[in-house]
Amino acid sequence: MMSDWAEREFGSDAFDPTEYTHKALAAPASGNAASEDITQLIGRLTLAVDDVAGQIRSLVVAHHEALLAQAANVSGMEGLLSSVRVGINELTQSLDRLRLKVHVPYQTLAGLFSQLQKLRQAADVLRRTSRFVALARRLELQMKEIDSGVPASTLSKSLPTGDSRGSLDSAAPGAGAGTEDGNAKERAVARAALSAAELASLLETPATNTISDEEQPAFIPLQKINVITRLVPTLEASRKRINEEMESMIIEGLASLNQSVLAAALQTAFNLRIMPTVVQSLLLDLTEAVDARIKSAFDVSKIAKEISGNDPAPQPTGLMYRSRLRTAPTNLTAPQWTNALWARLEQMIEEMAGCCIKVYNLEKVLKYKKDPTSQASFLDEAMAVLENKPATAFWSALARSLDKHSKEAAKGSTFLQQTLSTGYPRFLRLFHDLFAKIAVHTDTIYTSNQQSPETVIVLRSVSAFEQLYLSRSTARMNETIATAVRQSPPGAPEGLAISRTIVNELDSARFDPLLVKSVAKNVGAALDMLVGRTDSLIVRDRSATSLVGPLGTAQQALNAQIFTMLHTCWARLNKLEGEFHEGVTLLLKPPIKKIEVQCEGISGPLLTAIRRDLGLVLARMHRVDFSKSFEAMAPGMGGGASTYMKELTAKLGFLRNEVFSKFSVNEVVQDWTINVAKNVIRTFVLNASIIKPLGEAGKLQLTSDMTELEFTLGSFVADPSRRTGSLDILGDDYRVLRALRPLLFLDTALLSSPDDTYSLPPLIILHHIIVRSPYPLPHTLHSWTEAEYVRWIEDHAPREALALVEACVPKWETQTVEIKGTEEDWVTLVRSVLRRAVSA
Numbered sequence: 001m002m003s004d005w006a007e008r009e010f011g012s013d014a015f016d017p018t019e020y021t022h023k024a025l026a027a028p029a030s031g032n033a034a035s036e037d038i039t040q041l042i043g044r045l046t047l048a049v050d051d052v053a054g055q056i057r058s059l060v061v062a063h064h065e066a067l068l069a070q071a072a073n074v075s076g077m078e079g080l081l082s083s084v085r086v087g088i089n090e091l092t093q094s095l096d097r098l099r100l101k102v103h104v105p106y107q108t109l110a111g112l113f114s115q116l117q118k119l120r121q122a123a124d125v126l127r128r129t130s131r132f133v134a135l136a137r138r139l140e141l142q143m144k145e146i147d148s149g150v151p152a153s154t155l156s157k158s159l160p161t162g163d164s165r166g167s168l169d170s171a172a173p174g175a176g177a178g179t180e181d182g183n184a185k186e187r188a189v190a191r192a193a194l195s196a197a198e199l200a201s202l203l204e205t206p207a208t209n210t211i212s213d214e215e216q217p218a219f220i221p222l223q224k225i226n227v228i229t230r231l232v233p234t235l236e237a238s239r240k241r242i243n244e245e246m247e248s249m250i251i252e253g254l255a256s257l258n259q260s261v262l263a264a265a266l267q268t269a270f271n272l273r274i275m276p277t278v279v280q281s282l283l284l285d286l287t288e289a290v291d292a293r294i295k296s297a298f299d300v301s302k303i304a305k306e307i308s309g310n311d312p313a314p315q316p317t318g319l320m321y322r323s324r325l326r327t328a329p330t331n332l333t334a335p336q337w338t339n340a341l342w343a344r345l346e347q348m349i350e351e352m353a354g355c356c357i358k359v360y361n362l363e364k365v366l367k368y369k370k371d372p373t374s375q376a377s378f379l380d381e382a383m384a385v386l387e388n389k390p391a392t393a394f395w396s397a398l399a400r401s402l403d404k405h406s407k408e409a410a411k412g413s414t415f416l417q418q419t420l421s422t423g424y425p426r427f428l429r430l431f432h433d434l435f436a437k438i439a440v441h442t443d444t445i446y447t448s449n450q451q452s453p454e455t456v457i458v459l460r461s462v463s464a465f466e467q468l469y470l471s472r473s474t475a476r477m478n479e480t481i482a483t484a485v486r487q488s489p490p491g492a493p494e495g496l497a498i499s500r501t502i503v504n505e506l507d508s509a510r511f512d513p514l515l516v517k518s519v520a521k522n523v524g525a526a527l528d529m530l531v532g533r534t535d536s537l538i539v540r541d542r543s544a545t546s547l548v549g550p551l552g553t554a555q556q557a558l559n560a561q562i563f564t565m566l567h568t569c570w571a572r573l574n575k576l577e578g579e580f581h582e583g584v585t586l587l588l589k590p591p592i593k594k595i596e597v598q599c600e601g602i603s604g605p606l607l608t609a610i611r612r613d614l615g616l617v618l619a620r621m622h623r624v625d626f627s628k629s630f631e632a633m634a635p636g637m638g639g640g641a642s643t644y645m646k647e648l649t650a651k652l653g654f655l656r657n658e659v660f661s662k663f664s665v666n667e668v669v670q671d672w673t674i675n676v677a678k679n680v681i682r683t684f685v686l687n688a689s690i691i692k693p694l695g696e697a698g699k700l701q702l703t704s705d706m707t708e709l710e711f712t713l714g715s716f717v718a719d720p721s722r723r724t725g726s727l728d729i730l731g732d733d734y735r736v737l738r739a740l741r742p743l744l745f746l747d748t749a750l751l752s753s754p755d756d757t758y759s760l761p762p763l764i765i766l767h768h769i770i771v772r773s774p775y776p777l778p779h780t781l782h783s784w785t786e787a788e789y790v791r792w793i794e795d796h797a798p799r800e801a802l803a804l805v806e807a808c809v810p811k812w813e814t815q816t817v818e819i820k821g822t823e824e825d826w827v828t829l830v831r832s833v834l835r836r837a838v839s840a
Helices: 004-010 017-025 032-062 064-148 163-171 184-203 226-256 259-271 275-297 300-310 334-368 378-382 390-412 414-422 424-438 453-461 463-486 492-508 513-537 554-578 582-623 643-662 666-689 696-716 732-744 762-772 786-795 798-814 822-839
Strands: none
Touching (some): 226 259, 226 275, 226 334, 259 275, 259 378, 275 390, 334 390, 334 414, 390 414, 390 453, 414 463, 424 453, 453 463, 492 513, 492 554, 554 582, 554 643, 582 666, 762 798, 762 822
């Protein structure tokens, strides 16, 4: 075994003897020490070599049998390798013989194939040359037909027949031989275009090959053939002539809106295989023309030149100062500038309408015209290079041009900005004229119910002027409202001024469905501002509803003036519902409703206070003793009204003269007066029907109070304009009051008779029956006061009040009375009236 240090030093796979030697020589040592180290190292190496040699010998001795067996096997392998070598030599000789048998036929076949390729190449050139010459002759005859106008049948008899002739006939359907009509030249141009296109395709080099490069012969262009080279100039001249004829046909077709001529021109372009490009170029020309006209219309410098050109030139006198051209009008020339601007805009609209009609006619022809062979629509072919349909692309370009040039002009000219923003309705009417002119030729719709997308796109392009107009319109409305609110206090004239301003703004925009909606939105904002401004002025404390008298408060007068202004404005605006279409009405309803709610916020608390105060006055009748009989009545009693009635008369006079007179809205005040009078009658009748006990003298006094009440109400509801008053306008409530007087003196047996009590509500009859009976009234059973009971009846439905009375009947039946059968008679009357009320 190798020693450990030798194995560490020399047993590693990465051991390099050269590196080991250099390392030993480069060790830091000097003199005899260095010689001794090298001697030791050599000794160690010798020892290691001896060690390795010993190991090798021991391995050989240990494995000598295996080594001898391997040597014997190597000797046997030499015989096998010799036989393999012989086989390989024989295989090489056979391969050489086979190569000789294949090579000669291959060389022969390759030569024949090369000849075949050349023959194919020559045949292809001859075929294309023959076809080219035949087409060139046909094209020459077709060009003569175009020049001379001779029918094609007399010129094409000498042409060869075949598939090519059939393709030409299909290119111009309906053009029979010998037939001559107004479109003969257009059909001839289309046929010539088909021939020219086929000739051009023969001259082109194919872009792709379906056969592999090894089998495909080299393509020989026809330009290398002398005969073809001489015909190429003629072909180019003919193609140029066909293009010129096609362009003239397009111009003629668009100018006269002749769809047949335009269709023939597009057929020519299709035959030339340039139809999509022609349509794209044509659409570009139309949009550029419109763009140039729009730019010119908004060019202030051209307007200045036009104005200066119309002015008489001054006479030259010596040295003169020549100022530069003005780009803004003076006060004297402003009307001329305005007229010139509108004239240019009108001309712009005329040209826009013309170009738009041409585009729509072009799209119609493209839509209905089809390739006779493939039946493919020309529009589909054109869409290969167009992003959108011609009409859509035209409207988009038109809108972009309008937006760009109008904004640039407005930015650079204050005159143009002010003129078009102030006169935006007139500017908008020009676009209405545009839509009306093109409506016959297009499917454009612009009505209050429907707007085509293209119309909306165009109008949005001038939205900058619309915004300026709307801001001015809003400023006018806001200024009117601010002026009205600043008045102290505002009244009917201010409300009328606000409504007139709003109506004028809506009327100015009435002709345009989109503009009037925008104005309506601004009207809503203005009315919201009006409601907000007036809300801060309205007084809502106790002084606004105080009815103490004898004079009305200043707060009531202020609220009355604000109410008058708001109601006057609301009354006019509320009539707009039938004057505008539904879309505008829906926008106006909410803000107008807010004004109405604001008015109700002023009048509601006041009317509630009036009803409450009058109810309290009428409730005082229960403080009067109505239980006296004729014998107990003092002399002279019954000839005058009671104290509460005198107080009621004074209160109604105060309301009429000091409260309602502050409201300068006669129709509203009249309605309030009638409603207050009706409420007074209902409250009086209810309170009078529950007076218990009620004697004969009390009935007479109550009758006197009714007479006084009728006289007071007659004065209260009288119309000052007619100086007459009739209580018949109070309707059923007045008839109930009139019927209450005979009820007081009606026999008990007749109280349930419908004929004698037809004008009275069942509840009043029931109350009077109970008043005459020994039974307590419903409010007594429930421990209510008379005022509480009356208020409960006013807050509930009539059937609920009847149900309350009916609920008291069992209690009456259980009461003990001295005279048997008396309670049964009263209960029978009550039940009879209740049955009649329920069945009604």
